[in-house]
Amino acid sequence: xxxxxHAVTVLGHDRxxxxxxxxxxxxxxxxxxxxxxxxxxxxxxxMMLLCRGxxxxxAVEAALAPLTAGGxxxxxxxxxxxxxxxxxxxxxxxxxxxxxDRAGIVSTVxxxxxxxxxNITDLTTRLAGDLYLLVAxxxxxxxxDATAVEAAIKAAAEQVGVxxxxxxxxxxxx
Numbered sequence: 001x002x003x004x005x006h007a008v009t010v011l012g013h014d015r016x017x018x019x020x021x022x023x024x025x026x027x028x029x030x031x032x033x034x035x036x037x038x039x040x041x042x043x044x045x046x047m048m049l050l051c052r053g054x055x056x057x058x059a060v061e062a063a064l065a066p067l068t069a070g071g072x073x074x075x076x077x078x079x080x081x082x083x084x085x086x087x088x089x090x091x092x093x094x095x096x097x098x099x100x101d102r103a104g105i106v107s108t109v110x111x112x113x114x115x116x117x118x119n120i121t122d123l124t125t126r127l128a129g130d131l132y133l134l135v136a137x138x139x140x141x142x143x144x145d146a147t148a149v150e151a152a153i154k155a156a157a158e159q160v161g162v163x164x165x166x167x168x169x170x171x172x173x174x
Contacts (some may be wrong), residue, residue: 004078005052006031006060011091012073014045022047025063040123045073050080090142092169093118094154099162101127105152106134109164112156116149118142132162137169 008023019038026033031053038047055063060077067073097109110120113136121139140146150166157164 003081004031005034005050005080005082006055006057007048007078007080008047008051008060008064008065009076010045010047010067010073011119012045014043015072018045018067018073019047021067022049022064026051027068029053029059029063031055031060050100057131073110090144091140091146092121093138093140093146093166094169095134095136095138095164095166097132097136097157097164099132099160101132102160105132105160105162108156108160109134109153109162110136112152113138113149116144116152118144118149126137 008026010018017090023033030049033049033051035050036038036048038045042047044056057077057079061075064075064077067075095109097105097114099105105127106123110123113120119139121135124135126133128172140149146166153164153166
């Protein structure tokens with residue numbers, strides 16, 4: 001499959017230089033990074049990039065192979081296609097959930113969002129001691145009932161013993 005858009009993931013133990021080495025290899029192939037997200041998860045590095053250019057998948061994998069030589073990083077390259085933009089969302093919201101840590105918080109709360117046709121566009125969680133924090137950006141459909149979604153989220157949060165708030169997103173937050 002020939003495509004000019006590739007999804008690249010890099011996962012593993014953090015160390016200085018991972019971003020510099022990855023982006024230098026991609027730039028060396030003439031690839032342009034169009035979208036990216038990078039984070040540390042308890043000392044583990046996680047990065048996803050969408051990059052565009054005329055390089056074939058095998059060439060991208062070969063250029064990134066030195067990252068995996070030490071055995072502490074995994075790299076994957078996947079050709080992807082551009083998809084037409086989704087219809088403009090009805091509204092953008094920020095969901096915040098916090099409370100005591102336990103299994104099922106994410107699935108229960110975001111399940112309530114999904115049941116109303118909401119789409120999670122960004123999600124971050126953190127555990128600090130026994131306190132669990134989730135912050136998500138989401139889009140609700142134009143015909144969505146934000147009051148009903150908020151009630152469903154609060155009921156789901158109560159079910160797993162946490163507190164949730166939903167508020168309209170400000171343009172500078174997204």
